Amino acid sequence: MAVVQTRNVTKVFKEGELGAVNNVNLETREGEFLVFLGPSGSGKTTLLRMIAGLETPTSGEILIGGKVVNDLTPRERRIAMVFQSYALYPHLTVYKNIAFPLKAQNVPKNLHKEKVEWASSLLGIGALLQRKPRELSGGERQRVALARAIVREPSVFLLDEPLSNLDAKLRLSAREELERFHRRVGTTTIYVTHDQVEAMAMGDRIMVLNKGVVRQIGTPKEVYDDPADTFVATFLGSPPMNLVENDGVIVGFRPEHFRLAEDIREVDKLTFKFRVENVEYLGAEFILSGLLMGGKADGKKVIARLLLGHSYEAGTTYDFAISARQLKFFDRTTEKKVPAKALTWQ
Amino acid sequence: MAVGGGKIKSIGAAQSPLLGFAMFSPALLYIGLLIGAPFVLAVFYAFSDARIGGGEMHYVGLENFRSILQSPSFRKALENSIIFTICAQIIVMVCANILSIALEKPFRGRGLVRFLILLPWVAPVSLGTIGWKWILDSIYSVITWVLVWLHIVKPYSGPYWLGEAKLAMASVILVHCWRLIPFSTVILLAGRTAIPKEIPEAAAIDGAGFWRTTFQINLPIMTPILSVAVLFGTIFTFTDMTVVYILTAGGPYDSTQTLPSLAFATGIQGSDLAAGAAISLFLVPVLIAIAYLMLRVAHRSEVI
Amino acid sequence: MKRKLSHKIVHVAVLAFFVVLLAFPFYWMVIATFKENLDLYNVQNNPFLFHIKPTMANLNLLFGETRFLRWLWNTALVGVLVVIITLLLSIPAAYALARLTGRWGERLGIGIFLTYLVPPTLLFIPLSRVIAVLGLQDTIWSLVLVYPSVTIPFSIWLLMGFFKSIPKELEDAAMVDGLTRFGAFLKMVVPISLSGILTVVIFTFTLVTQEFVYALTFISPESNQMVGVGIPIFLVRGDVYYWGSLMAACLIASLPVAFIYNLFLDRFIAGFTVGAVKG
Numbered sequence: 044m045a046v047v048q049t050r051n052v053t054k055v056f057k058e059g060e061l062g063a064v065n066n067v068n069l070e071t072r073e074g075e076f077l078v079f080l081g082p083s084g085s086g087k088t089t090l091l092r093m094i095a096g097l098e099t100p101t102s103g104e105i106l107i108g109g110k111v112v113n114d115l116t117p118r119e120r121r122i123a124m125v126f127q128s129y130a131l132y133p134h135l136t137v138y139k140n141i142a143f144p145l146k147a148q149n150v151p152k153n154l155h156k157e158k159v160e161w162a163s164s165l166l167g168i169g170a171l172l173q174r175k176p177r178e179l180s181g182g183e184r185q186r187v188a189l190a191r192a193i194v195r196e197p198s199v200f201l202l203d204e205p206l207s208n209l210d211a212k213l214r215l216s217a218r219e220e221l222e223r224f225h226r227r228v229g230t231t232t233i234y235v236t237h238d239q240v241e242a243m244a245m246g247d248r249i250m251v252l253n254k255g256v257v258r259q260i261g262t263p264k265e266v267y268d269d270p271a272d273t274f275v276a277t278f279l280g281s282p283p284m285n286l287v288e289n290d291g292v293i294v295g296f297r298p299e300h301f302r303l304a305e306d307i308r309e310v311d312k313l314t315f316k317f318r319v320e321n322v323e324y325l326g327a328e329f330i331l332s333g334l335l336m337g338g339k340a341d342g343k344k345v346i347a348r349l350l351l352g353h354s355y356e357a358g359t360t361y362d363f364a365i366s367a368r369q370l371k372f373f374d375r376t377t378e379k380k381v382p383a384k385a386l387t388w389q
Numbered sequence: 390m391a392v393g394g395g396k397i398k399s400i401g402a403a404q405s406p407l408l409g410f411a412m413f414s415p416a417l418l419y420i421g422l423l424i425g426a427p428f429v430l431a432v433f434y435a436f437s438d439a440r441i442g443g444g445e446m447h448y449v450g451l452e453n454f455r456s457i458l459q460s461p462s463f464r465k466a467l468e469n470s471i472i473f474t475i476c477a478q479i480i481v482m483v484c485a486n487i488l489s490i491a492l493e494k495p496f497r498g499r500g501l502v503r504f505l506i507l508l509p510w511v512a513p514v515s516l517g518t519i520g521w522k523w524i525l526d527s528i529y530s531v532i533t534w535v536l537v538w539l540h541i542v543k544p545y546s547g548p549y550w551l552g553e554a555k556l557a558m559a560s561v562i563l564v565h566c567w568r569l570i571p572f573s574t575v576i577l578l579a580g581r582t583a584i585p586k587e588i589p590e591a592a593a594i595d596g597a598g599f600w601r602t603t604f605q606i607n608l609p610i611m612t613p614i615l616s617v618a619v620l621f622g623t624i625f626t627f628t629d630m631t632v633v634y635i636l637t638a639g640g641p642y643d644s645t646q647t648l649p650s651l652a653f654a655t656g657i658q659g660s661d662l663a664a665g666a667a668i669s670l671f672l673v674p675v676l677i678a679i680a681y682l683m684l685r686v687a688h689r690s691e692v693i
Numbered sequence: 694m695k696r697k698l699s700h701k702i703v704h705v706a707v708l709a710f711f712v713v714l715l716a717f718p719f720y721w722m723v724i725a726t727f728k729e730n731l732d733l734y735n736v737q738n739n740p741f742l743f744h745i746k747p748t749m750a751n752l753n754l755l756f757g758e759t760r761f762l763r764w765l766w767n768t769a770l771v772g773v774l775v776v777i778i779t780l781l782l783s784i785p786a787a788y789a790l791a792r793l794t795g796r797w798g799e800r801l802g803i804g805i806f807l808t809y810l811v812p813p814t815l816l817f818i819p820l821s822r823v824i825a826v827l828g829l830q831d832t833i834w835s836l837v838l839v840y841p842s843v844t845i846p847f848s849i850w851l852l853m854g855f856f857k858s859i860p861k862e863l864e865d866a867a868m869v870d871g872l873t874r875f876g877a878f879l880k881m882v883v884p885i886s887l888s889g890i891l892t893v894v895i896f897t898f899t900l901v902t903q904e905f906v907y908a909l910t911f912i913s914p915e916s917n918q919m920v921g922v923g924i925p926i927f928l929v930r931g932d933v934y935y936w937g938s939l940m941a942a943c944l945i946a947s948l949p950v951a952f953i954y955n956l957f958l959d960r961f962i963a964g965f966t967v968g969a970v971k972g
Contacts, residue, residue: 408789408874408875409789409792410789412785412786412788412789413785413786413789413790413801415781415782415785415786416782416783416785416786416845416849417786419782419841419842419845420805420808420842420845420846423820423838423839423841423842424808424811424816424842426823427816427819427820427823428811428815428816428819430819430822430823431815431816431818431819433819434818434819439822441822484711487707488707488711491704491707491708491711492708496704502708502712503955504951504952504955505712505715505716506711506712506715506716507715507951507954507955507958508715508716508719508947508951509715509718511899511950511951511952511954511955511958512719512947512948512950512951513902513903513905513920513921513946513947513950514903514905515903515905515921515922515924515925516920516921516924516925516942516943516946516947517718517719517943517947518925519924519925519939519940519943520718520719520721520722520940520943521718523721523722523725523936523939523940524717524718524721526936528734528736529733529734529736529740529936531721531740531741534736534739534740538739544736545736567714567715567718570711570715571715575958575959575962576962576965576966579959579962579963579966580966614966617965617966621965624810624812628812628813628814628815629812629814630814630905630906631905631906634905634909635925648814649812649814649906652814652818653814653817653906653909653910656818657817657818657821657910662818662822665818666818666819669814669815669816669817669818670815672812672814672815673815676810676811676812676815679810680807680810683807683810684803684807687803
């Protein structure tokens with residue numbers, strides 16, 4: 044078990060260009076499942092590859108287990124990584140794929156069989172050992188890649204979007220399997236994804252990145268309920284948080300908190316006239332999009348997400364409200380979170 | 390695989406087979422007349438007593454084969470062809486692998502380095518070989534001059550690169566390697582860059598160093614492409630006559646004669662068409678073996 | 694970081710070794726081209742240096758007193774004619790094969806590719822008689838006739854790859870718009886495949902300049918030679934080699950070919966790999 048730390052890590056691919064990763068400071072906790080979340084090009088994979096030793100940082104330090112590893116090769120870092128494409132060795136059988144790290148790290152030969160069997164039974168692929176990678180399904184390949192990663196009992200697991208090559212159905216079950224697997228082995232894990240649902244579901248903590256800069260690190264609840272800036276606020280959640288500008292601040296509220304005024308019992312609430320333009324019926328819920336009417340917010344587009352119960356019609360104006368404690372405030376220029384303010388809306 | 394047939398039936402040439410046939414047959418006819426027919430004729434000659442300027446041809450059965458099999462020149466030529474081919478392939482594969490690794494990652498000036506390295510392949514072979522003939526000249530060889538300068542050999546007693554049997558054979562192999570290394574390098578480079586970059590990265594993380602990644606990961610994955618390079622290399626060396634003819638003309642005393650150069654000396658210069666044709670026919674088994682192996686490579690890489 | 698420096702040194706050393714080994718003969722040609730004979734044929738002199746001022750004498754001899762220009766002209770003429778024949782025959786054939794669905798197209802395609810493996814050294818003896826019977830001996834027409842048999846197979850193979858990458862919908866659309874099947878081929882497929890056709894042109898032309906065996910066998914008079922044979926055989930008078938002029942000729946004849954071939958190399962390699970490399 045070990046902790047991964049980065050100190051002011053920066054990666055610039057081309058001189059004079061913006062860094063792919065800028066000044067990242069982070070520290071994992073023992074045995075934690077940490078998710079790097081961000082859109083493509085946010086630098087999350089570059090950061091992971093620097094931790095793995097596949098990319099050299101332009102500046103800054105990377106520490107694993109308290110030791111600076113900048114000058115160590117990947118093999119000396121005692122880490123395991125699962126790639127997006129799984130990177131199984133196409134010419135080797137499943138058994139030999141899993142045994143390869145043992146061979147490469149000079150584990151005594153008589154232990155190979157036992158360890159491969161342990162890893163493969165942990166992932167339920169004991170029956171596939173004599174197959175070649177091309178004879179496996181996507182889910183099986185993922186399990187082989189995990190077995191190959193776990194077999195040498197690494198101090199850190201790095202996973203680079205391991206679910207993105209699976210179809211939607213398989214992705215759900217593979218996700219659960221990964222979570223169970225992590226609970227069982229308890230190794231510090233860093234998981235890269237662009238999928239916020241994966242991040243929310245699996246992460247002990249989430250680190251949100253954009254343009255190579257860390258926007259927020261926190262538990263899924265923290266980043267969802269208390270986003271540090273408008274990027275995090277809109278990147279997480281589907282549909283994203285509504286943002287309405289007023290008096291020099293940006294006010295944000297989640298679509299699920301924007302409801303019929305009569306349904307909100309709190310006294311301290313903000314009411315709007317909401318003219319519904321479009322109604323999407325999604326089976327378990329409605330997504331309403333429309334415009335706020337009257338006052339300073341007149342004509343602002345917002346989205347509401349409502350459980351079934353009422354029925355709504357496009358073209359009609361309703362009385363909607365948000366409980367005051369659900370309002371988030373962001374600075375208009377820095378887009379960073381600011382304390383709540385009393386605002387006039389009329 | 391480039392030749393995977395489309396599964397969707399579209400209006401292809403298949404729908405107008407006549408047009409397809411009309412478009413294809415002229416080329417087929419040309420190839421048939423200028424490759425198929427001469428080949429049949431070569432077999433014909435090999436069983437006859439045909440000579441240039443000779444009158445009638447007679448069927449002589451296996452007589453030609455019997456006499457060439459007994460001739461020491463032929464045995465030497467067969468032996469040389471095999472030795473040259475095998476030595477050249479081994480050296481070429483080692484060098485081409487090293488060179489393709491060195492050329493894989495971009496660096497400043499790679500375009501120029503690539504052009505210089507490719508020169509032996511892209512320049513006409515007979516002209517490159519003449520260049521070597523000057524480098525290996527008996528008196529003015531630059532190699533000899535360097536050896537004298539380094540005091541390894543005495544002045545005026547330098548090695549006769551093309552005049553002594555062993556050295557002449559080594560020289561022929563050298564020139565073959567020189568010519569083939571660029572070709573094999575670019576083929577291997579194509580194979581190397583086709584390996585997804587995650588695979589060597591995964592190996593690095595799994596703890597494999599440079600040698601293990603090279604020998605246990607990259608090379609095995611490149612097997613099909615390696616075999617393509619070896620098969621072409623074998624054809625180019627085994628059936629080549631240009632290098633030997635220009636460099637040594639088979640000499641000294643047949644010591645560097647190969648099957649093609651002997652066939653030329655016998656069939657064209659010696660006017661004995663029958664024996665010459667019989668000698669060249671000894672290339673056929675090797676060609677068939679190579680064609681078969683090539684088909685297997687093509688077939689396999691389609692399945693994978 | 695120490696490791697990186699030693700990597701770099703090994704890398705540079707490997708490249709330097711191979712560049713010297715592979716490009717040296719051409720460098721040596723340059724040196725010989727501009728050397729006075731007195732300097733060239735003196736074992737005492739360091740051969741890497743010029744002890745007498747560089748001279749144009751070798752080049753003057755080459756262009757003034759040999760048939761070098763004539764050989765270049767012969768080669769160019771044969772090259773152009775062979776390119777035309779190759780294109781006329783291989784483009785339609787490749788198209789037909791590329792669009793033949795199912796196993797037949799595939800088999801024929803591979804079969805055609807395999808005929809490329811048949812070397813001139815297997816066929817030059819019977820072909821020399823065929824040429825004699827046709828009365829083409831000692832003329833460049835013998836080569837114009839025979840070379841396409843070498844260039845057509847590989848050209849068909851290269852073009853098949855190009856044609857297969859063209860979506861069939863394009864021809865379907867052209868035919869829906871009123872063209873005939875053959876018209877769609879001429880007006881849609883051929884223009885789109887221009888880069889493939891250019892590759893074939895370069896391949897064919899370089900092969901014509903590189904071929905040695907047929908040219909040596911079919912043609913004996915000095916004036917009808919191709920450069921590839923004329924230089925190594927006829928610039929040698931008796932046992933005396935005019936090394937300066939010889940090297941100049943090699944250089945002049947090979948560098949343009951090498952340069953053009955180099956530009957198209959990646960496409961030829963794609964053809965050579967028989968699908969063993971994907972992507």
